[in-house]
Amino acid sequence: MDQYSWLVRKKAELSAALGKPVTWDDFARHIDIEPRALKNYRLPESSSNHRTLSKTIRGLIELRVEIQSAASQSTSPKQHDGQLSSHPSGGKEANAPLSFNGDQLLLFRLAGLLVRHCAFTLEADTVVSGISNFAGSNLGLLGEERRTLSELSRLALRSGRPDVFAEIHQVVYLATTPCGQWLDFMDINSLGLGDLPLIDPQTMTPTEACSALASNCKDASTLYEEALFREFLGILEEFPRKKSHMIYTKVREFVIRHPMVTPIDLNKLSFAPKVANFIHDHFYEPYCSDHVGSQTIKICNHCGSEVKSGPYGLACSLRACAESQSESYNETDVKDGLRRASLGIQRFWINPGFDEVRLFDALKEAGVDQLELFPERDMTDISVGGYEIGIDLKSHGSPEVLGHALKDSIKGLSGFKSKIICIPDRLVRRNEGYLQTVKEISGRRDILVMSVSQTKHHLLELRAGGGC
Numbered sequence: 001m002d003q004y005s006w007l008v009r010k011k012a013e014l015s016a017a018l019g020k021p022v023t024w025d026d027f028a029r030h031i032d033i034e035p036r037a038l039k040n041y042r043l044p045e046s047s048s049n050h051r052t053l054s055k056t057i058r059g060l061i062e063l064r065v066e067i068q069s070a071a072s073q074s075t076s077p078k079q080h081d082g083q084l085s086s087h088p089s090g091g092k093e094a095n096a097p098l099s100f101n102g103d104q105l106l107l108f109r110l111a112g113l114l115v116r117h118c119a120f121t122l123e124a125d126t127v128v129s130g131i132s133n134f135a136g137s138n139l140g141l142l143g144e145e146r147r148t149l150s151e152l153s154r155l156a157l158r159s160g161r162p163d164v165f166a167e168i169h170q171v172v173y174l175a176t177t178p179c180g181q182w183l184d185f186m187d188i189n190s191l192g193l194g195d196l197p198l199i200d201p202q203t204m205t206p207t208e209a210c211s212a213l214a215s216n217c218k219d220a221s222t223l224y225e226e227a228l229f230r231e232f233l234g235i236l237e238e239f240p241r242k243k244s245h246m247i248y249t250k251v252r253e254f255v256i257r258h259p260m261v262t263p264i265d266l267n268k269l270s271f272a273p274k275v276a277n278f279i280h281d282h283f284y285e286p287y288c289s290d291h292v293g294s295q296t297i298k299i300c301n302h303c304g305s306e307v308k309s310g311p312y313g314l315a316c317s318l319r320a321c322a323e324s325q326s327e328s329y330n331e332t333d334v335k336d337g338l339r340r341a342s343l344g345i346q347r348f349w350i351n352p353g354f355d356e357v358r359l360f361d362a363l364k365e366a367g368v369d370q371l372e373l374f375p376e377r378d379m380t381d382i383s384v385g386g387y388e389i390g391i392d393l394k395s396h397g398s399p400e401v402l403g404h405a406l407k408d409s410i411k412g413l414s415g416f417k418s419k420i421i422c423i424p425d426r427l428v429r430r431n432e433g434y435l436q437t438v439k440e441i442s443g444r445r446d447i448l449v450m451s452v453s454q455t456k457h458h459l460l461e462l463r464a465g466g467g468c
């Protein structure tokens with residue numbers, strides 16, 4: 001497709017997202033490009049004034065159009081017209097559209113904003129800034145994000161609370177504290193957010209609850225992550241199907257078990273050079289910039305992550321590990337070429353993976369046969385006996401958020417005969433009603449919701465009865 005046709009297509013997509021035809025000048029304004037510059041991009045290649053779109057500008061145009069499409073979908077009338085039910089949906093269709101109240105929609109947008117800024121500040125090394133967004137830069141706030149903060153300011157002031165939303169740095173800081181401390185003028189209890197922060201104070205990455213909320217409002221960072229994983233899956237496509245699944249599982253398991261690596265560790269993988277190079281360049285980053293001057297590093301004995309000082313003292317930087325294991329580390333010299341998992345990988349693979357691989361190891365040790373980790377390229381977390389049993393481990397801090405997500409879809413788990421949603425014991429110990437809340441809100445009768453220890457017990461009983 002030539003450049004002009006590509007721009008015409010993007011303009012048509014923006015028109016569809018806005019629900020009205022847009023002119024070339026409107027289009028230029030939406031994608032933050034000077035109308036005169038856009039004119040040069042539209043000229044035929046034979047013209048002396050023709051300019052070629054760089055990969056970066058193309059990417060930014062894609063992002064702007066996709067963000068507008070996502071924003072239009074999240075504010076579509078069908079999602080505004082009802083209250084979120086806190087009762088089981090009974091025979092409601094699994095993929096029926098959800099309806100949310102205004103507070104909940106605003107929380108989705110706030111979570112989307114936090115996820116986007118964490119991605120750009122921590123993963124792309126730019127800074128959080130309250131200035132206006134301009135062409136070619138991800139630095140400032142988008143118009144949609146400014147509207148989100150001003151709506152929060154308005155609601156706070158109306159409730160007689162101080163306006164703490166005018167300054168993005170303060171909002172990011174407050175997001176590391178439980179929602180009940182700074183968003184209590186909103187309907188946070190229907191989503192079970194009272195005791196939960198939206199940003200993990202230890203790693204400064206969005207929590208599972210924040211990511212789940214943000215997934216209702218697709219944002220730039222999600223698109224950025226999706227592009228990275230799409231590229232990885234694209235490399236796997238070059239291998240025969242079965243082998244590509246095997247490589248996927250091996251890579252993912254390796255990364256989860258190795259939050260920090262040296263070149264020697266990576267060489268042990270013995271993958272095709274293309275796969276090995278991608279892992280080295282995209283899944284890990286050099287360990288250095290923020291540790292200048294320190295010759296030693298504290299490595300957690302449970303998970304291999306770095307143990308760091310945080311607001312609550314010295315703790316493993318992997319939240320799931322810090323919450324469930326006693327502190328234990330070795331202090332060693334920083335090795336040459338040491339690399340750490342990039343924050344995107346920590347968020348999407350390592351944090352949730354901590355519980356997944358431990359459950360896998362425990363089932364294996366207990367003698368459960370025909371186990372597979374991340375079968376069929378992540379159809380679910382663990383399968384037992386092929387398609388007989390699928391186990392999806394969920395570590396959401398909020399059972400309400402998880403219940404709503406399951407009501408919408410159980411994704412790859414639907415392909416298994418018996419479907420288990422498995423919750424880490426520490427979450428069930430902290431909230432006795434956790435499993436029941438998930439069952440009630442999801443309203444699903446086709447899944448079993450169990451703790452990790454219940455799952456182990458269930459599978460061992462099945463094995464004893466000849467079931468697996």
Ligand SMILES: [Zn+2]
Nearest residue numbers: 300303316321
């Ligand atoms: Zn750890």
